[in-house]
Amino acid sequence: MFEISKTDLAGRIGKIETNHGKIETPAYVPVIHPVKQTIPSKKIKEIGFDLVITNAYITRNNYGEKAVKKGIHKIIDYDRGIMTDSGGYQVLEYGDVPVSPTEMANFEQGIMTDFAIPLDKPTGFGLPIKKAEAYVKHTLKVCKQTIEDSKDNGQIWIGPIQGGEHFDLVAKSTKGLIKMGYKMLALGSPVEFMESYEYKLLAQMIVAAKKQIPHNIPLHLFGAGHPLTIPFAVALGCDTFDSASYMLYAKQNRYITEDGTRDLSDIVVFPCNCEVCAKYTPDELRQLEYTEKINQLAIHNLHAIKLEVDKVKQAIHEGRLWEYVIKKARAHPKLFEMVEVMTQNAEFLRIGTPKFKERAIFLFDKEDQYRPEVQSFHETVRKFKSKKKRLLITKESSTKPGYLSHQFVNLSKKLKDFEDIQICQYNPQLGLIPIEISDIFPAAHHETSRMDFDPKEFTEFEKTWKVFFDNNQFSEIRYDKKDEFLKYFVKLLPKNIKKKSFS
Numbered sequence: 023m024f025e026i027s028k029t030d031l032a033g034r035i036g037k038i039e040t041n042h043g044k045i046e047t048p049a050y051v052p053v054i055h056p057v058k059q060t061i062p063s064k065k066i067k068e069i070g071f072d073l074v075i076t077n078a079y080i081t082r083n084n085y086g087e088k089a090v091k092k093g094i095h096k097i098i099d100y101d102r103g104i105m106t107d108s109g110g111y112q113v114l115e116y117g118d119v120p121v122s123p124t125e126m127a128n129f130e131q132g133i134m135t136d137f138a139i140p141l142d143k144p145t146g147f148g149l150p151i152k153k154a155e156a157y158v159k160h161t162l163k164v165c166k167q168t169i170e171d172s173k174d175n176g177q178i179w180i181g182p183i184q185g186g187e188h189f190d191l192v193a194k195s196t197k198g199l200i201k202m203g204y205k206m207l208a209l210g211s212p213v214e215f216m217e218s219y220e221y222k223l224l225a226q227m228i229v230a231a232k233k234q235i236p237h238n239i240p241l242h243l244f245g246a247g248h249p250l251t252i253p254f255a256v257a258l259g260c261d262t263f264d265s266a267s268y269m270l271y272a273k274q275n276r277y278i279t280e281d282g283t284r285d286l287s288d289i290v291v292f293p294c295n296c297e298v299c300a301k302y303t304p305d306e307l308r309q310l311e312y313t314e315k316i317n318q319l320a321i322h323n324l325h326a327i328k329l330e331v332d333k334v335k336q337a338i339h340e341g342r343l344w345e346y347v348i349k350k351a352r353a354h355p356k357l358f359e360m361v362e363v364m365t366q367n368a369e370f371l372r373i374g375t376p377k378f379k380e381r382a383i384f385l386f387d388k389e390d391q392y393r394p395e396v397q398s399f400h401e402t403v404r405k406f407k408s409k410k411k412r413l414l415i416t417k418e419s420s421t422k423p424g425y426l427s428h429q430f431v432n433l434s435k436k437l438k439d440f441e442d443i444q445i446c447q448y449n450p451q452l453g454l455i456p457i458e459i460s461d462i463f464p465a466a467h468h469e470t471s472r473m474d475f476d477p478k479e480f481t482e483f484e485k486t487w488k489v490f491f492d493n494n495q496f497s498e499i500r501y502d503k504k505d506e507f508l509k510y511f512v513k514l515l516p517k518n519i520k521k522k523s524f525s
Contacts, residue, residue: 023178023205024240024261029374030343031364031394032232032259035335038206038240040103040136041176042095045073047240048256050247050331051105052324053266054098056081060317061269061324063100069324072102075264078138079109079119082129090132097133105137105180105242105264106130123164127171137178137206137242140168144210145186147220158184158191162198169202180206180242187223189230196234207235208242209260216251219356224251225258225363232259233370249278249330250353254360256334257347257371268327272320278327281353286319296325341379344393348386365392372397382467385451388475391482395464396451400482404489406456410444414500414524415454415508418447418470423461430457444496450475450507453486477510487511491519500524 028035037044052066054076066074076098081089089097094104108126109119123141130138142161145154161184172179181199185191192209199207209231216224228243235241240261246252247265255263268278276283279293286308292299298307298318307318337346351358364371375394383395390396414437419427424447434440445457455465477483498520501508512521 024238026237028338029376030338030341031257031347031371032374033256033334033338033343034259034261034374035338036240036261038178038261040178041134042101042103042136043072045103045262047261048252048331048334049073049262050252050327051075051242051262051264052268053264054100055266056098057084059098060313061320063098065321066324067100067102069321070328071324073105073136073262074098074100074103075105075107075137077109078106078126078130078133078135079121079141081106081133082121082126090129094133094135103136105262106133106135106139107244108139108141123168124171127168131173131175131177134175135177137180138172139180139182139208140165142182142184142210144182145184145188145191147186147223149186151188151191154184154186154188154191158195162195162202165199165204166202169204178206179204180208182208182210183231184210185227185230187220187227189226192227192230193234196231200235200239204239206240206242207231208244210244216245216248219354221251221254221356222359222363225254225360228255228258228260229363229367229370235259247327248283249280249327250282250350250357252327252330253334253337253343253347253350254357256338257343257364259374268323269316269320271323272316275319276323277319278323280326280330281350294322294326296322296329298322298325341376341381342383344390345384348389361389365389368392368394368397378463379467382469383464385449385468385470387471388450388479391451391453391480393451397482399462399464400453400486402459402462403454403456403486404493406459406490406493408444408456408494408496410442411496412439412443412498412500413446413494413496414443415446415448416502416524417505418449418452418455422466422468424455424457424465425460443500444494448483448508450477450480450483453480453483454490475507477507484511484514487514491515498522 024036024038026034026036036047051073052071054063054074056076126141143157145157165181169179181204183195185195241259243255243260243263245265246255246263247267271283275286277286289304298321337343351361372394377398419429421427424430447455449470500522502525503523
């Protein structure tokens with residue numbers, strides 16, 4: 023059902039097979055209102071979206087048996103993949119809906135949606151743990167009955183994960199759904215997290231679920247349609263994500279940009295070349311009749327979201343998703359908190375990150391010491407053993423690998439006992455680089471900012487430093503005593519190791 027072709031961090035390029043064709047992931051899934059939609063579904067398809075989501079509960083209330091006879095694809099006039107929400111959002115908003123989970127499941131089967139979601143009980147945000155636990159239990163009970171009663175008709179039933187900020191419940195919910203046999207899962211209740219700018223909690227919730235999910239099961243994220251959250255959602259392992267943000271922002275006069283949203287009244291020049299921005303100036307768009315203005319703004323917003331998803335895909339193909347996410351994180355202080363979740367879960371992110379890449383990586387600041395490729399190199403160095411008793415450490419050379427540098431050649435000529443000395447270069451993010459392995463990725467395939475870093479912030483360097491000296495029997499270390507960064511770590515060495523100046 024889900025074929026993965028490329029990975030980076032926990033993000034995947036893949037394809038989901040449906041009754042209405044293949045859906046490439048990661049994919050933004052625009053919300054289409056089954057009754058009040060003002061942007062034609064054909065227009066949404068034309069922009070490049072192969073999967074949309076609509077509300078089965080609203081469809082049932084407005085069309086009844088007519089929807090079953092015609093099918094959801096004819097009801098919303100869309101011939102590609104369709105996902106249906108069974109009314110969970112209404113339950114979250116109003117507390118309950120006057121229809122049973124079984125009735126909704128039968129209706130979703132009847133309208134032949136491609137992706138169906140059981141009528142769950144969302145935990146939302148801020149629910150006491152006892153109540154959240156009851157909601158999870160209820161949802162699992164409903165999901166079990168739904169999947170047992172489902173027909174083998176090509177539909178993909180999506181198991182909704184609940185638990186909110188109670189991450190143990192999120193894990194429990196995820197495990198339960200997998201055990202039931204769901205082939206795709208969805209993380210519920212993130213809208214309230216995002217409305218409260220609790221991006222860090224959202225990231226933790228995604229990770230709590232993803233750590234329980236087998237590699238071949240795609241994960242959907244409800245309500246994630248802001249361009250700033252999309253890169254993080256993908257990097258942490260979400261494959262599809264839906265939202266009505268394109269229209270909701272338009273109704274608020276908000277224009278989506280690559281680093282957030284702007285009020286249309288504040289824009290002097292459009293930073294975009296989509297069909298709307300190419301046709302109108304900001305003044306001309308502002309002067310349109312209200313409904314037309316909203317629709318045109320919504321179309322621009324769809325283009326902006328599509329562009330963001332495409333940029334994320336390209337970053338995965340290039341192996342630069344980490345760099346792209348870090349760049350995006352600086353758009354908002356609350357968003358930057360998600361980086362901490364990534365650094366705390368570096369081992370989890372290593373699973374989907376190739377050990378070797380075709381392109382060099384960029385290292386900017388202390389966060390990059392937790393980058394998966396860098397972590398893998400640290401692991402390699404921690405296993406490195408030298409037969410030599412003396413060690414010389416220098417800053418890494420601009421020429422890579424280190425053994426091809428003028429610096430190394432000069433050392434070989436300058437030192438009479440060169441053959442008896444273990445040579446290491448160092449990089450704040452990568453740590454120690456034994457010259458013998460200075461040609462492996464990413465030691466020979468990176469660019470680093472030439473800044474004066476604070477050694478106290480490089481805890482991975484310190485870990486590797488300690489392990490490296492524990493694993494080897496050096497009696498002497500030579501280094502440049504003017505090197506303030508290195509001097510900090512030399513002070514951590516036992517007194518029995520001689521420290522000699524070298525420049």
